[in-house]
Amino acid sequence: MKAVVYQGPEDIAVTDVPDARIEDPNDILVRITTTNICGSDLHMYEGRTSFETGRTFGHENMGEVVEVGDAVRKVKVGEYVVLPFNVSCGFCKNCERGLTNYCLTMQPEPSFAGAAFGFADMGPYQGGQAELLRVPYGDFMALRLGEDAAERQTDYVMLADIFPTGYHATEMAGVKPGDQTVIMGGGPVGLMAAYSAILKGAGRVWVVDRHPDRLALAEKIGAIPIDDSAQDPVEVIKDATLGLGADNGCECVGYQAHDPQGNEDGALTLNTLIDAVRFTGKIGCVGVFVPSDPGGREKQRAGELEAEGKLALDFGMMWFKGQTIGTGQCPVKKYNRALRDLIAGGRAHPGFIVSHELPLDRAPEAYRNFDRREKGWTKVVLHP
Numbered sequence: 001m002k003a004v005v006y007q008g009p010e011d012i013a014v015t016d017v018p019d020a021r022i023e024d025p026n027d028i029l030v031r032i033t034t035t036n037i038c039g040s041d042l043h044m045y046e047g048r049t050s051f052e053t054g055r056t057f058g059h060e061n062m063g064e065v066v067e068v069g070d071a072v073r074k075v076k077v078g079e080y081v082v083l084p085f086n087v088s089c090g091f092c093k094n095c096e097r098g099l100t101n102y103c104l105t106m107q108p109e110p111s112f113a114g115a116a117f118g119f120a121d122m123g124p125y126q127g128g129q130a131e132l133l134r135v136p137y138g139d140f141m142a143l144r145l146g147e148d149a150a151e152r153q154t155d156y157v158m159l160a161d162i163f164p165t166g167y168h169a170t171e172m173a174g175v176k177p178g179d180q181t182v183i184m185g186g187g188p189v190g191l192m193a194a195y196s197a198i199l200k201g202a203g204r205v206w207v208v209d210r211h212p213d214r215l216a217l218a219e220k221i222g223a224i225p226i227d228d229s230a231q232d233p234v235e236v237i238k239d240a241t242l243g244l245g246a247d248n249g250c251e252c253v254g255y256q257a258h259d260p261q262g263n264e265d266g267a268l269t270l271n272t273l274i275d276a277v278r279f280t281g282k283i284g285c286v287g288v289f290v291p292s293d294p295g296g297r298e299k300q301r302a303g304e305l306e307a308e309g310k311l312a313l314d315f316g317m318m319w320f321k322g323q324t325i326g327t328g329q330c331p332v333k334k335y336n337r338a339l340r341d342l343i344a345g346g347r348a349h350p351g352f353i354v355s356h357e358l359p360l361d362r363a364p365e366a367y368r369n370f371d372r373r374e375k376g377w378t379k380v381v382l383h384p
């Protein structure tokens, strides 16, 4: 089968790899019809993680079930399903508590938790930017879709990761009706966080970025764009809130945060939030941060420290303000069913962020443009 294979920093190829197949009686095999490129793929694509060469990317996957293992009871051949990016068992201590983002069974390193398709440090699972995907514990993992699945793939595929992840950011930030919420990052995840805050009835939502196309999408869904190459976001937010700051905030950028000139500083967005969010406010941090960053030594302001995943955080101010920060991968299964039903009921259209639908063969060009945040490349979906 064809798959998007990582060959080294900024080098991928669509090549033939052995067909994915049923390996365990609980597996299902999915013919991928839609698979997204994510900002998380870009950290790996740029060589800024431990992702191994020869592996396949792709953790935002949906498709049609083509085979099921002998122990599978619920999922049927022919059904359209969307798969959480987290690979999880459903029966370990963490999965039982709903923390499928920290599954203990599927992570091979005994002192770690959590697994994912096509992801650095998250187990050996191949990604779905390929014609076929093996899905462990298919009955637990798969979210089945209704009759409109094939026609509305650009909406439903967002349930694999970024719609639940954006929603999770607002949950960790405690966003309630009427709240004033600031979102750092207008990429796909930031836009989904803004969309979720608006769905929840937030009174005012700001999105901070410097790409006009992304800020225009934020405005389109009813958020207030802040271009940080022209304005100081903290000043704008304090001016609008009697100097108090936003009720809460979401970090949707991650450790490769940079200033508008491109200078990286992994602490930049979190420090902006600590400043822009009021006393006792909550911050939901879904942007990815890593325990070791191979490129951090030369690329980051904190250099040596950053290479070990250490940030120069304004912790004193955060403590003084009594703020809390929630962190980590999103437990997709906690939200995907409810969000699916919002889509099915016509209440949510997360596919509004899709700028490009391309065949799998064009993955190299798609990665290049999305990685450079070229104008108009807000979210790419691939159709194998």
Ligand SMILES: NC(=O)c1ccc[n+]([C@@H]2O[C@H](COP(=O)([O-])OP(=O)(O)OC[C@H]3O[C@@H](n4cnc5c(N)ncnc54)[C@H](O)[C@@H]3O)[C@@H](O)[C@H]2O)c1
Pocket (backbone or CB within 6 Å): 038, 039, 040, 041, 042, 043, 161, 162, 165, 184, 185, 186, 187, 188, 189, 190, 208, 209, 210, 211, 214, 228, 252, 253, 254, 255, 256, 257, 258, 259, 268, 269, 285, 286, 287, 288, 289, 328, 329, 330, 373
């Ligand atoms: N926690 C999870 O489960 C989860 C899931 C999916 C993605 N992620 C992570 O979320 C982050 C965002 O993903 P994405 O797909 O939206 O990526 P993206 O890289 O396309 O978007 C990030 C945006 O942040 C902007 N940005 C950079 N520095 C900034 C700054 N200092 N201030 C404001 N904006 C800034 C960029 O211009 C860009 O538009 C990534 O780190 C990704 O790995 C986490």
Ligand SMILES: [Zn+2]
Pocket (backbone or CB within 6 Å): 038, 039, 040, 041, 059, 060, 085, 161, 162
């Ligand atoms: Zn993703």
Ligand SMILES: [Zn+2]
Pocket (backbone or CB within 6 Å): 088, 089, 090, 091, 092, 093, 094, 095, 096, 100, 102, 103, 104, 105, 106
């Ligand atoms: Zn588990």
